[in-house]
Amino acid sequence: MTHLDPRRRRGARAVRLGSLTAAATALTLGLAACGAGADRESSTEESGGATETGVTEDSIKIGAHFPLTGVAAPGYSEIPTGAKAYFDYVNENGGVYDRQIEYLVEDDGYNPSNTSRVTDQLVLEDEIFAMVGGLGTPTHSAVIDFLNQEQVPDMFVSSGALAWGEDPETNPYTFSWQPDYEIEGKIIGQYIAENMPDAKVGLFLQDDDFGDDGEAGVRQYIDDQIVESVRYTSGNTDVGPQIAALQASGADLVLGFNVPSYTALSQLTAQQLGYEPDWYYSNVGSDPALVGSLLEQFSEGAVDGGGALDGVMTSEYIPGTDQPDDPWVQLWQEVWDASGEEGELTNYRIYGMSQAYAFTQALMATGPDLTRDGLVETVEEIGADLGGPPLAPFRFSADSHMGISGVRIVELQGNDTEELTPVLVTDIGDAPIEEESSGSADDAPPESGIPEEG
């Protein structure tokens, strides 16, 4: 190369930069793909068929994927700490039919290619009995086919997309847990139609099933009130153009179906643009304690101190830290204190505990002869009557694997909430919205704090 003019070499180097980046990307993808195809041993055969994969005389091994790092980590990374605290509590008290629950959590950084890799690892190497509470719409979408193909129970996905529960024939092993985004959209849509008929509504949506399902629900009731709908791509933290579009449309009420860090970003950007509409955030994006801590540095001056989300509407479907006298919250407090973990009891930890409680209920109800198919059958049979912390019953049956059937709309004031509606229940599609009447919200936890054997 020495015979070339150095300036020319420079140009060549600039081009080479592109190929280098491509090579680095290919390398990363190659490494990610190496997770698959690992040797697989079947513990079922080894132990003579007496037990199921991941289950022994004295243990049940389960796994989950969560974003412990990255853009979705704030808040969500606390969920598995809550679930672990509850499983530890169950183990301390004798476990489930004398089996200790072993709970493995893998970090996928909210990146679907990582989710595939860690799920391969959990299923093929660690040989878990079931996936419990794997989090995220884009992430879990990457592994739902694999889990069903491998016939691994995929219990209680931590996401409200419809894909988990609307089609049990295709995905017989997958079950939802939280209310799906469509019924949440329907319920807030109806509330707006009845109580704020003159509002000009803007939608702030995550650009995947999360936003799509929420939008579909909302549009059933207030299609004609919606003046603008914008989408953000997870990972792109600049939402200036999206908020500017909402502002320009004249929307005076914005409904956000987004993750918590984007609640903080949308609030910050709105402040920047001097845009002050009313806000509703979907349950998953609205934890005032978390968003408050994200905006902490702006609490003096730019953003008003104290409750960063005061006056914002959201929805609730399990009792949370705003109700310290609720018997469930008292149980969660006891469980959390007993775990000896650092940090306070947060709504995300309560979410993890409530989910872990539902899984323990399902195990108890399945009985001592635990099999994967047995667990699935049990949840289909008695899932709708499980009770537990949710304010509305599950919709589980042989025809539907959809989770909790309703929410109530609340307004945030500091860390407290003010109820705007009673608990309202419905289902996907054009099912009507009705007031919850089964008394699900009045269920109290059993004395021991652990669901009874079935």
Next chain:
Amino acid sequence: MQLLNTLLSGLTLGAVYAAFALALVLIWRSTRIVNFAQAPMAMVTTLLALELIDAGYSYWVAGAVALFAGLVLGAAVEFLLIRRVDQSSEINPVILTLGLFVALHAAAAIIFSSQFRSFPAPFSIRGLEVGGTTFGIGPADLFAIGAVVVTMGLLVLLFRFTDVGLKMRASAFNQEVAKLLGVRVGSMLTLGWALAAVVGSLSGLLIAGGGLVHPGYMDPVVVYGFVAAVLGGLDSPVGAVVGGLVLGLSLSLVSGYVGSQLVPLAALVILMLLLTLKPAGLFSQAQARRV
């Protein structure tokens, strides 16, 4: 109004890309290395500044410490790592910076935690109000743009009008000849890395101001900063700033009017078009070919 605010938001974004591109240009000009570790180096110094701010120091003290930490970190990386690898192939030090990228990420997650945290801005982030209308640009954004322009000016002065700048360029251009002419090439390379890391730290602070930081917060900027630097020709401070602004404005328009999912694609299309039509960048000098 939406167009104006989208453009203003793109301008601020462009300033941020420009700051990062400036650091890349600086290191390229003074050492002929593309530094992939630029972003995590800036991330580390910015998180250090946040620790100081949380401990009660003012933004300016913390910012100064971050810049100084950048200086030390840049010099240390050159002196302890880059200098030690086999330089016979140009790719070796570049691959080393890729390794450093991963290592710094992991170290930062351990030391500073991987939680999202808000980073204060030196001035209000609220948009300027004129006659009851709020524009999508505030004092903090103006500060960022101003800081980038000043830095660009200083770099032009350094390279064009000072002895040190001349020596740095000479060392990068042809080490053998520079050595024969009495330039202490080793020190010049260290200085180049140190200064580049200072500019990198500045870009880290500007990007963080009024937003959320965590160990990965600079990663999107890596891609766009590289595109901006290549747009400008990798060699020209003015080119880097113009490249940054062009990219920021285009991406903001794409995000606001086409769809935010197309932003990375748009950046790559711009890059491909440029590399096809003008491979050496918008601001490269005319190439003399020796025949």
